[in-house]
Amino acid sequence: MSSENKKWFSLNLGRKKTEIFGSCGCGKTSGGCGGASSTDQISNEDFDREVLAAIGEERKKDGFDQVFNVKMDRRTAFKKLTASLAIGAGAISTSCSVISGDDTKEKAQIDWEEQFKGNYKLMTPEEKGATVERLVRSYQLRTGKTISMSSKNAEEDVLFGYAFNISKCQGYMDCVSACVEENNQDRDSQMQYIRIHEMKDGKGFNFNEADDNYYHEVPAEGHFYMGTQCFHCDNPPCVEVCPVQATWREDDGLVVVDYDWCVGCRYCMAACPYDGRRFNWSKPEVPETEVNKNQHYLGNRMRKKGVMEKCTFCVQRSRAGKNPACVEACPTGARIFGNLLDPDSTIRWVLENKKVFRLKEDLGTEPKFWYFMD
Amino acid sequence: MSNRPVMSRLIYLFVLLLIVFSCKHDEGEYHSVIDRIEAESENYHGTSISSEKYIEGIETIEITEGGHTFLIPERKGQIKLYACTECHTKPLSKMQSKDVKKAHWDIKLAHANKNTMNCITCHNPDNMNSLKSLTGSDIDFNRSYNVCNQCHTKQFEDWKGGAHGKRIGGWAPPRASMTCVNCHNPHKPHFESRWPARFNTQKVKERE
Secondary structure, rough: HHHHHHHOOOOOOOOOOOOOOOOOOOOOOOOOOOOOOOOOOOOHHHHHHHHHHHHHHHHHOHHHHHOOOOOOHHHHHHHHHHHHHHHHHHHHHHHOOOOOOOOHHHHHHHHHHHHHHOOHHHHOOOHHHHHHHHHHHHHHHHHOOEEEEEEOOOOOOEEEEEEEOOOOOOOOOOOHHHHHHHOOOOOOOOOOOOOEEEEEOOOOOOOOOOOOOOOOOOOOOOOOEEEEOOOOOOOOOOHHHHOOOEEOOOOOEEEEEEOOOOOOOOHHHOOOOOOOEEEOOOOOOOHHHHHEEEEEEEOOOOOOOOOOOOOOOHHHHHHOOOHHHHHHHEEEEEEEEEEEOOOOOOHHHHHHHHOEEEEOHHHHOOOOOOOOOO | OOHHHHHHHHHHHHHHHHHHHOOOOOOOOOOOOHHHHHOOOOOOOOHHHHHHHHHHHOOOOEEEEEEEEEEEEEEHOOOOOHHHHHOOOOHHHHHHOOOOOOOOOOOOOOOOOOOOOOOHEEOOOOOOOOOOOOOOHHHOOHHHHHHHHOOHHHHHHHHHOOOOOOOEEEEEEEEEEEEOOHHHOOOOOOOEOOOOOOHHHHHHHHHO
């Protein structure tokens, strides 16, 4: 196969090229590639003439000139002018019109401000309060329902940690149910932050042979249960890879996502060694009666299609002093949560007095989620 | 010749500065999260977060056991027929036991075996209003964990520290924890097996 006839594209920088732009692999500008007769290649002068005839002056102009400095007849000019006027008028009419209601105007104003707000991580407390206010008002305008949303920052002298008792977990999955309801997770796709793995006795932590979607009476003979979720690593690899810094570690150790800043590239999902992150492949839907109206900007507020989300240790609850929903729902007391910096806290007692370990400790991710046994 | 002391002094100063500045501990410079926790909790002053409002509706009593002081729910008010002496007017040995319908007929003891335990291992036959220890001293119903910890010593240690059992309210101080009988039925203390709360049908489809 000759180099001119190859089926792939190569850059061919700095070399004299006799092929015509926009031609197909065989080097012709018109007619099928399989044509019988063909004058092999055209000369440089012919090429320039052809280009001039096809796109004229545009070839030498940059993007701006291509649009605004174009010769056109009066009819085309009027057509284009009318179209752009109509678009502009539409935008203005929603905000300035006397016909459309105040609600529509307010909604347009909120949408505008929300569209151009900054990254939550960089906002001042006032700006955080303002965006939360807008989101609450926007929800009110859309559904007529009032929610409460918090933008509470991390408290000083708090570092959240979690301990999971493998001997106690019986696999009831009450935690999963509580988590879905608390965090307004999409019901259709049945997204779940928590996974409960059913492991065979005597096989250790063997995730290849474990079942995280069992449905039989539990605890099953000869099995033990352990849960995984976001471990809120102190050295989180998911944060490192985010190209837009839409995810970060807060001062109280929570690894959070700004759903409005996330571009949905899922790098973090790939970087997480614990499968702790979830992606919204479709628009998350929660029946209006089941929506948890106690929300936090970084937590369980309604997400949209195409963004990442994950366990936040129920930031809306934990920053208010409550336990995460999974801890509260667990009927066996296998889940322990608390402040790692408080020397008198129960989580500290567990770390200091029980034999604790973490998953994949050698990775250096420093998860703040410990496992222990009775 | 006077150059030498100056040089050596400079070297000493350099070494001193090296020692001082090479051991600084800024955030993100801890070797592990445990190091960080130890260093940062050294001057812990407490937080403004409290879980007091979440335990407001629950009547609690404060207990101190083995250096741990915390709240547990009050028990006597939760027992439907307390005080027991309203029916048990005379000691158990003088109560009728044959040919009458029993009051606690629905209680079947499923706790240890018959050699080890029967009703009067925990209940005081002479004073039905209180429990009793193995050596016969009274134990208040509100402090029933003292009955349990006679045998379940390991669980008692874990419960005091907070590794066994469950918190009431939230993680923040003051600590309120459930006591043994809030989760375990003392007459039948094991947890029943049952079906999981949910099954993810979507996951089954995705993995097909």
